[in-house]
Amino acid sequence: MAIREPIRTGGRSARVQQSVHQAVRELLASEPRESLTVPMIAARAGVTPSTLYRRWGDLASLLADASLERLRPDTPPASTGSLRGDLLAWTEQYVDELGSAPGRAMIRDFVTSDQGCQCSNILRGQLQCIVDRALARGEACPSAEQLVDRLAAPVVYRVMFAEALPEAERVRGWVEHALLGCTPT
Template identity: 75%
Template structure:
């Protein structure tokens, strides 16, 4: 099930969504993820469980929506002055965030809810921002989709399926390969 987009950006609907998101975050700060239930979240948020089911459909979709909101960057990717430097800085930060226990839990939320494409769109958007900035500086830059395939995909694979996170040396190799002509 996909995460449903809000009908309105403000008003009561937005306040209810914020209350539910806040309840999820507060509960996650005090108890294990496995103990969360829709009735518990609804009670904490001051809404009925049917409000959550109507908006999100199920618990995994709600958790993915909360994770997606937390995953949205607050700022643009770091500008180091070069495409290579920007990609390496982005990759290091991405692995650091995604490789943490909360980051891995977010990945599980996306997979369990069927909302992984929305996470992918955020990732692609960050890489698009980096490549557009490089083009404005007069640098050659590959398409964001190529960077997804050659840089992000191996990073995510290692974070999700490997016992060890990619090292900075490995990230440098992937960045160099993605930029090779």
């Protein structure tokens, strides 16, 4: 595993990260993912390949970091007025996003890099937002960690290993299973 320089929040480091992420997005729009190389991305970003290797270590980590930027939500999860509705809306969207070609590629990027913890933190944060809203409404609910196990994990498994994406009925079943044992306050 390569030693990476610490990430700073501003200045040249932020500009390099932004230009590299932009280069990855542009290249993915015009090239097959399998044809991307570190030198190709570096040339598009206007930096040297050694800058990318020093910062990200390898191509998989670089692609995972660019995917992580895309994964960060711009808005909180949809609020439907109930825990059940929020979880159903979130899970349906999660299936759609991960089941797309870019979503599947993103999962592969995370599996082959060391960015999985950051991805998990974003996911857990989204679910914690749903939990916090439910608690504020006085609803009993599972923890965000339980929701990761009961909703996110089956989605990722099905997207990666099943022949077809889960149907709406299965998604509703996961939500109902996630709510088992919750009693209203």
